[in-house]
Amino acid sequence: MAGTTVGYLLVYLVLTMVPAAFCWLLLSLPDVYDFLRRLRRRRTPSGPSIQFLAQRLRHVHRTLLEFEPGTPALRRYAARQAYDDLLRQACRALEVPQRLDEFPEGMDKEIERLRVEEALRRAGLRIP
Structure with a gap:
């Protein structure tokens, strides 16, 4: 009985946390893209010194x-x-x-x- 309760609790946590984490990741993508673009721009200098x-x-x-x-x-x-x-x-x-x-x-x-x-x-x- 205790194992079943833990199983239900884990399913409940997955069903509630995964959509929230997915939404957070989706909303953070533009910031991650800008960060990677700036990082790449710093590593590859273009133009004269x-x-x-x-x-x-x-x-x-x-x-x-x-x-x-x-x-x-x-x-x-x-x-x-x-x-x-x-x-x-x-x-x-x-x-x-x-x-x-x-x-x-x-x-x-x-x-x-x-x-x-x-x-x-x-x-x-x-x-x-």
């Missing part, structure tokens, strides 16, 4: 500062675009949020560049 990006950022930043008066606007624009592209790559490599694509050329984009440069500095990247 952060040291190379830092060197290029310093070089292009210096170029932007050294433009003489009378430098063609197209050259200035191309240099800013190259700098923005390097900032985006560095942000991706260091997982720093950026919104450079959201702003047209102008004061708002310049403010976002300064914010991104400071965020990269706080993440350990040296930009003058």
Whole structure:
């Protein structure tokens, strides 16, 4: 009689716990997927190394500062675009949020560049 009661208790526990565990697992799948995706992204670096990006950022930043008066606007624009592209790559490599694509050329984009440069500095990247 005692063995039958234990058997019924086990069947009851299985019937009540398995659906709950299944629902919990089903609801957790997106979080597990995101975790595995982030883990994989960290292990397989894509793009240039952060040291190379830092060197290029310093070089292009210096170029932007050294433009003489009378430098063609197209050259200035191309240099800013190259700098923005390097900032985006560095942000991706260091997982720093950026919104450079959201702003047209102008004061708002310049403010976002300064914010991104400071965020990269706080993440350990040296930009003058």
